[in-house]
Each structure stands twice: as structure tokens, then as C-alpha cells.
Amino acid sequence: MRQLIPAAVLALTAELSSERETHATLDSLFTYAGAPGDPPEGSKHAKALAWLRRANGDSANPLNVLGRILEGYMEQVLDPNDRWDKEKIAQRDKLARALADSNLQYVKGGRVVGAMGTPTRTLSEFIREGDLESIDQEFQRAVQNAATSPREAVSAASNILESVCKVVIAEEGLPMPSKQDLQSVWGVVRKHLGIDPSKVEEQDLQQILTGLIAVVHGIGSLRTHASSAHGAGKAPYRLEPRHARLAIHAAHTLALFVLESWRKRGNG
Template structure:
């Protein structure tokens, strides 16, 4: 199904590309992206806007053009501690947000896809590649659902963390638990990565790690008792958007810590 570049994304992309390119490199970039026609006249910003609008009108796959234009900006490795890179990260996040509002997402490699119903296989690929931005987008989608459907959002947050654990178990050939719920797979991964607070000498870190372990159990339990993954029962939880966001952000923190710990062991 043909889909045009959303207006907000079009404007942000034109702004970003005109800031980062010269006239010559802008022409090369849009030609590489398959934007139709010759370079439009005008300033760099006017040129980028006109070319993207032309892609919407004339290209058979406007989103394919968009993905290729964004590829270099979205896939480049940036350092958040660097002031210039921090500004680039902020602009990149604006594009991610604008795409999400149109139910779209950027996928590493210059692809724009639907953000609805992303298959588990794709999430598994993100995890194996340590593609933290794509995993972050999965959590952002959960945050987006928090207001309208907090139960769905809690379920999504738990599923992402559960998927991380299952990928590690699979890739490391760890013994799979009899039950495949979050509590069980988390127990295997926690043991494998050596996440034992009693073995941490620094008391402050020990407290934080203990809290993270409680987070995993809490998210799993909340999903069981209050999310859309199970029946509400006789006394349903009064789950509010703020509760859902707490679960999502907690799962996000734990997920990234687990992936960084896995990477530190030299796996993959």
C-alpha cells in the first residue's frame, strides 16, 4: 500500500538534511535516495522540501525515498557526552517521535515500516544486533499506548523484557526453564549474567541492583494480574496511565542494563 511521507516528518527531514549537507552533497543524497526529477531551485532547505513533496506526488514508494535520505543520520554512531552529537541525537529523536505519531518507525538500514504489530522476529533481530534505538522505539510505542490502554502498555513492556531474556537464553544455549514466563526466563538470565547483589562490594550499587531485581518480578506480576494478557478477575486492578508508564520506564532501564551486561561478557 502506497503511503506518503507525513507532513511533520517531511519538515523535520528537510530541516535536518539542509543543515547537514552542502548543495552538492544534498543533490547526491536525494539522487541516491531515488527522489524523482532534477534538483529543485532555491536554498538548501527549499530544495529539500520541494524534493520530498515531489516524492510524495510522483514516487511509487515515498517512504523508501525517506528511509534512504534518513539512513546516514539515523544509523551513524553518536556519543551522548559530546555536545554536537547530543544535538544530533535530539533531532533524531524528534524524527522518531514524528514517525511514531504516524504509526511508522525507522528500521536500521534505511527502511521505514509500519509501527503496528511489529513481529517478534524483528524484535529478536534488534536484540541480537544490540540495536538499542530500535528497542527504544518498542518502548516508546508502549508509552504511546499508556494513556489510551494502560493494560496493553504494561503487557508490551513485559513482552519486550521477556524477549530479551529468551534471546539471551537461545544465543547462549542456556537450559530453558519449564515455564516460559518472565519470572522463569529472567531467573536463568540473571544467574548467567551474575546479577547477584550479595557479590557486589559497593553498597550503593548493591541497593540499586536489588531494586532492579525487584522490578523484574514486579513487572511480571503486574502483567499477570493487571495487564491485557490475562483476564481481569473478580477484582480488577485500577491501573492508571501513570502506573503503566512506571512499569514501561522501569522495564526499559532493566532491559538496557541486561543488554549492556551481556555485551560486557563479550558475547556477540
């Protein structure tokens, strides 16, 4: 379905690009983004507005154009302690909020996609349909949050893994454990799919599978332990973005392995 650039997002993008670019770089940016036609006449702001409106009218996918325009602004590495960068961060946050208000989000790599209003239910549908691209987007969303909210990003990765396991349990008619945390539902799915290092002859694969099993316990524990200090008098758990990204990528690998193993059985 063809989706237009919302008016509020269009206005903020025109304002941002006209502030950051010269006429020459603005022309180059919009041409790179695939904005249709020659550069419009007028000031930088008027040019950007007209070109974005033309994209809404003539482009096959206006959001693709928008994503490429925003790529440099949304992914630029900024220093929150620098006075000039603070302003850029504020502009980026304002644009992200405008996208969210229109049920959209920026995804790394120059893409603007729909934001899911009911993530768990929608994710379950994706899992049942074997829509790996959409599942990848859920993990990418977690990666995007790792820098600003590493604990929430780890929780998101853990929730995706839980959803994968719960869908397999429901679709296969397996008994749902009374405690439905990650480790419990994983135990049911692991047994059903035969993910058991002792049943694999190749030693290298044994080691990898053993590591994957440890990943589940690590992610579940990390989500729990990072939420609070370990007892009175001890320093709080300091979860850094690099830790969050490690957990997210590990969870992504495991989720795809489970889905592929399920599919191999003829059920996924």
C-alpha cells in the same frame, strides 16, 4: 533504503495541514520540516500536496520531512471531552491508521518509521545484533500506547524483557525453564550473568541491583493482576497511564543493563 510518503498518507497530511494552518504558518511548518524548494503556488491544499510530492521526488528522506510536519498534530495534548478536540483526535486516528496500512508508524519526536509486522521475531534479531536503537523504538512504541491502552503497554514492556532473556538463554545454550514467563526466564539469565547484589561490594550498587530484581517481579505481577479483578466483590485493578509509563521505563532500564552485562561477557 529511501522510502516515499505513501499516497494515502500524503493526501491526508495535505488535508490536515491545509485545514489547521494559514498560508504563512503552512510555509513556516514545511520549511521547518525540510521540505525542498520555495512554497508552491495555489491554495493551501494545492500547496501542501505539491510540496509533499516534491519531497517524495527531491528529499533524501521524505519520511523525515513527513515526521516533522506531523509532530505538532500527533503530539498535541487534546481533551476527548471537548467537541473540537474530538474532531482532531478523529483526524489523528485516521492518519495513524493510514500509516499502519502502509506498514509505518509515527514515533514521538517527529519521526515516521517502519512498523514491524512480526515484532517478536524481529525484536529477537535486534537483540542478537545488539541494535539498541531499534530496541529503544520498541519501548517507545509501548510508551506511545500507555495513554490509551496502559495494560497492553505494560504487556508489551514485559514481552520485550522476556524476549531479551530468551535470546540470552538460546544464544548461551542455557536450559530453558518449563514455565517461560518473565520471572522464570529472568531467573536463568540473572544467575548466568551474575546479577547478584550479594556479590557486589558497593552498598549503593547493591541497593540498585536489589531494586532491579524487584522491578522484574513487579512488572510480571502487574501484567497479570491488571488483567482482571482480584476476586469476586473487589474493585477491578485500575492501571493508569502513569503506572504503565513507570513500568515501561523501568523495563527499558533493566533490558539495557542485561544486554550490556551480556556484551561485557563477550557474547552480546
